[in-house]
Structures are given as C-alpha cells and as structure tokens.
Amino acid sequence: MFRSTAVRFSAPGNLKIFSDAKSAKFLAAAAKAASLPSFENNPPEIGRANVGKSTLLNAVLGRNGLVHTSKQAGCTRTLNFYGVGPQPHKLVLVDAPGYGGRGRPEWGAVFNHYTKHRKKLKRIYILINSSHGVKEVDWVMLETLNRLCEESMQTERPITLQAILTKADTISTSSKGIPQLQQEIFEAAPLCLPAVVTSVSKKMELGVGETRRSILEACGLGRVDSKVIHS
Numbered sequence: 001m002f003r004s005t006a007v008r009f010s011a012p013g014n015l016k017i018f019s020d021a022k023s024a025k026f027l028a029a030a031a032k033a034a035s036l037p038s039f040e041n042n043p044p045e046i047g048r049a050n051v052g053k054s055t056l057l058n059a060v061l062g063r064n065g066l067v068h069t070s071k072q073a074g075c076t077r078t079l080n081f082y083g084v085g086p087q088p089h090k091l092v093l094v095d096a097p098g099y100g101g102r103g104r105p106e107w108g109a110v111f112n113h114y115t116k117h118r119k120k121l122k123r124i125y126i127l128i129n130s131s132h133g134v135k136e137v138d139w140v141m142l143e144t145l146n147r148l149c150e151e152s153m154q155t156e157r158p159i160t161l162q163a164i165l166t167k168a169d170t171i172s173t174s175s176k177g178i179p180q181l182q183q184e185i186f187e188a189a190p191l192c193l194p195a196v197v198t199s200v201s202k203k204m205e206l207g208v209g210e211t212r213r214s215i216l217e218a219c220g221l222g223r224v225d226s227k228v229i230h231s
C-alpha cells in the first residue's frame, strides 16, 4: 500500500471529465480541464494502446480495479483524472487513451490540447512495452514530446518527460535488452529521463515504488516521499 500523511494514494476520487463524444465536444472538455484551478499537479501517462497504462496506474494508486483495464486494446477512451489525497488535491494523476492502431484522431487532439494548455502540467510519462520495443509510433510520439519539453523550458511552465518500460515480466530472449531500448529512447528524445522498468503481474511486481517516487519528485513532493511513503 502506498501511504502518506500528506498524499494518500489509497483513497482517490475519480474525476471523469470526458465522455466518448465528437471531437468538438472533446476539445471543449479538454479546454475546461486545462483551466480547472483546483488541479495542482497533473502528470499524465501516455503510451500505445494496451501497453499497460491503466494497470500501472492502479498499482501506483494501490487500488486494484479502480482504473478499468482490458486485454483488448482501446479500453481507455477518455482522459481520466484521479485525485490523490484530500481536497484540494495536491496531486492528480491522468490516465490517457492509447495511440497507435487502436487510437483515434480525436483522442490525440484532446491529449495535444491538454498538454499544450494545462498550466500545472509537470511531467509526462510515456509507456513503452519492454518486449515490443520502440515502435515507429512511439518514436514519433517521443520526438513530439521532446519538442514540447524543449519549448516548455523557455516558459514559466517547464515540463519533463520520462519513459516507463512496461511488462518487464514478458521480456524474452528475442526481445531487445533494456539498455538498447533506453538508447533508442534517448535517440528519439534526448530530454527524456532514464526509463523506469515496471512489471505489474502475478508473476512479478517491479518498479511501482520507483514510479511513485518519480511522480512525487516531479511534482515537488519529494520530501514527503522520503519521510512517509511505504511501498
């Protein structure tokens, strides 16, 4: 269980902002979410469909089944916000729909709008399947996010980017090794922070504590982490 006196991951309120609707409605909702004043820190998770975004979020929140997951790609279709701790939330985690074959242009439009306009955005996590490696769509997304981070450095809203290599329990001998994947990520996105390697399965749990620490550090809550987080 991930516990903290100031940041309680075990009792989040699920703030579902978007519904699956036409693009215009999506964008209006994205604009609304981007200007919500009570959201302090919003690190969103992005990645190809089925990479394990929602599963990792459940693990990070210490709440099995809170975030809907599925074997079928394209499960998450909206940006979902999970407030952590008492109101007003110091931390809000954001689960995003996947990109790639099962993604939809309007989902991308919402994500782009959100990342461009959300004032309190601190860090974006890009999740990549360890055993599939860096696909072309991942490469394009890494380059795009690297540009976004670079541009943000000139503003009062610097955004950092970090990779998460998921499903480490499924790495086989034919998969590329983690150091090689890391190298490819750096080539596409030199600003990307070193990847956290995770696995959330019955076989192996790995990297969940490290992901939590990274989120707290990204949001300037790092001191809370070192004192009172138990993972």
Ligand SMILES: Nc1nc2c(ncn2[C@@H]2O[C@H](COP(=O)(O)OP(=O)(O)OP(=O)(O)O)[C@@H](O)[C@H]2O)c(=O)[nH]1
Residues within 6 Å of the ligand: 047, 048, 049, 050, 051, 052, 053, 054, 055, 056, 068, 069, 070, 071, 072, 073, 074, 075, 076, 077, 096, 097, 098, 099, 166, 167, 168, 169, 170, 198, 199, 200, 201
């Ligand atoms: N073996 C293994 N399976 C995992 C892991 N993480 C997630 N899965 C499985 O992968 C499938 C997809 O997980 P989700 O968390 O729904 O993936 P997602 O990225 O949110 O997918 P979309 O919402 O469709 O974009 C589910 O069947 C999960 O149980 C992992 O670390 N190891």
Ligand SMILES: [Mg+2]
Residues within 6 Å of the ligand: 053, 054, 055, 068, 069, 075, 076, 095, 096, 097
């Ligand atoms: Mg999902």
